[in-house]
Amino acid sequence: MELKRYEDDDLALSEALESDPVVMRELGGPIDPARLPVVHARRVGEPWYFTIVPEPGHPAVGTIGIWETEHEGVTLHETGWMVLPAFQARGIASRALSILIQRARPASEIPRMHAFPPTSNAPSNALCRKFGFTLLGEHAFVYAGRTLQCNHWMLDVASGVD
Secondary structure, eight states, X not given: XXXXXXXXXXXXXXXXXXXXXXXXXXXXXXXXXXXXXXXXXXHHHOTTEEEEESSXXXXXXXXXXXXXXXXXXXXXXXXXXXXOGGGTTSSHHHHHHHHHHHHHTTOTTOSEEEEOOBTTOHXXXXXXXXXXXXXXXXXXXXXXXXXXXXXXXXXXXXXXXX
């Protein structure tokens, strides 16, 4: 598996992910297509945003990344991932998250990673548990104009403990 830096050519992948009702089910449904150029431009500009390529020579099947976000007045490094439905339940997100965590460990600018999967998203919450994230509580978040009940997970990246 390879994580490749998200580039301008990855717009079609973001469109496939963000418009898919299965991928976006836990996030309130597909995003408004008018928002896609904004989402895409933000990902292109993020140094820690990647496409997930399961095998050499294969097309990307998802995205994963770390980005700065504001939560309760504090700047955090949030992580998140999406995998196309045909490739879900194969361990792809798990392998990608493992690679991402290993890349982040030596990066002093990312001492902790935070994840905010909806409480109803069992697979993403299971990944947080698997990789040793600590559950800090539940919070209501607005995502794409929709209020979601999310778990707040945190991983101390600098500790080197998975």
